[in-house]
Amino acid sequence: DAGITQSPRHKVTETGTPVTLRCHQTENHRYMYWYRQDPGHGLRLIHYSYGVKDTDKGEVSDGYSVSRSKTEDFLLTLESATSSQTSVYFCAISEGLAPDTQYFGPGTRLTVL
């Protein structure tokens, strides 16, 4: 195991409510990533971080924000959840820049009603 936990593992919420997902690592890796997994799309990058307080957008960043105040934690926030954000969210970490291997957490299944 790569020492990555995600919380919560499952969440059901209502449209319009804020939601925060947490990724925690024990590896002290510099790079952390948030992906969403949807049928027919594989995994798509939402945001990533290359250090404390350093973040950047990925392919599907609209409607999401992130924060990283400590090396070990990377938070993903849906400011006002929509049904299109129903998905499985995965956190990943890597020691170095791509093409370094990315290691994935167990995922969070989010349902927005």
Place this chain on the structure above:
Amino acid sequence: GDSVTQMEGPVTLSEEAFLTINCTYTATGYPSLFWYVQYPGEGLQLLLKATKADDKGSNKGFEATYRKETTSFHLEKGSVQVSDSAVYFCALSDTNTGNQFYFGTGTSLTVIP
């Protein structure tokens, strides 16, 4: 832009059959190529990788060879087991695209006894 295309599933095989899952890629730089496996309810696990042309990645009986001339990285296993039932993702990471991984849409494999 960079992309990965892998064969559509689902794939159903009998135990001890030969497996091939096709993967082709488009990249602007010098990509590294990966196969990840996802078991039900879990995150993605690295299966194997290759970082330059003609490299062969191998693990747990699975193999894939980085073919630059055909831009391919097909996954093979000589004799599948029931425990190989999972979803397999091909991915690339390109030196020209910073930290981003590009994933295929996944191929579901079911192995029946």
